[in-house]
Amino acid sequence: MFPQLPIRLALLALISLPLTACDTQSMADLRRNIGLDQSEPEAEDPAKPRPPAVSPLVEPIETGAAPAKPIPTAEPLTYRATNFVARGNEPFWNVEVGGTSATYRTPENQSGRQIEVRRIVFDRGVEYIGVLNGRPFVLNMTATECQDTMADQKYPLTARLTVSGQTQQGCASVAQPATAAAAETPAETPAAG
Known part of the structure; x- marks a missing residue:
């Protein structure tokens, strides 16, 4: 059937x-592929390239073709200096930085405001970050020559200041730290009477 x-x-x-x-x-x-099969590992060929054992961010990758050479990761002028003067025109502004303190001056406030700042060094310059009136205060200086058009003067650093959400361009230079003698004010002596 x-x-x-x-x-x-x-x-x-x-x-x-x-x-x-x-x-x-x-x-x-x-x-x-997912590691469940525990077959024998293949013998590694020493001439064959293999992935790095650690992240290149932790340890530079060396290919063996040339001797390793150090790569600078910070700009020397701004890396070593801790005191700067930055200024801008139209509108005029001035910032003096010394250590962890910045003094911000404008035509409206020529005596200036003290702002606590933190320093961040990067490969082309330095940045100081603080808070003014509850908003970010950021002074960024890069090692690019700057021409002040009003004073017809050149400065070694280009500055960018961000205050109250507004960014302004300017120039900057390394400042000499205030000496202890210059920082002291003479004490008034009472008049003998």
Whole structure:
């Protein structure tokens, strides 16, 4: 009654056999890629490049082609200096920085406001960040020569000041720290009477 049944079963078996083999190979590859198959590791070829053992941010990558040379990561002028004077025109502003304190002056406030700042050194300069009236106060100075058009003078640093959400351009230079003698004010002596 079913004379063709054995032939159909044989054909069905022949068709599924290659699919089973593909499935077995795919599963083996999947297991190997996700680390479930603990087959023997292949021997490493020392001439073949391999990925670094640590992040290049932690340790520089050396290729062995040339001797390692140090790469400067900070601009020497701004890295060593801690006192700066920055100024800008139209509108006029002036900032004197010494250590962790900055004095910000404008035509409206010529005596200036003291602002506590933090120093951040980067590859082309230095930045001082503080808070003035609840908003960021940022003085950024890069080691790019700056021309003051009003004074017709050149400065070694280009400055960018951000105050109250407004950014203004200017020039800057390294300042000499105030000496202890110059910082002291003479004490008034009472008049003898």
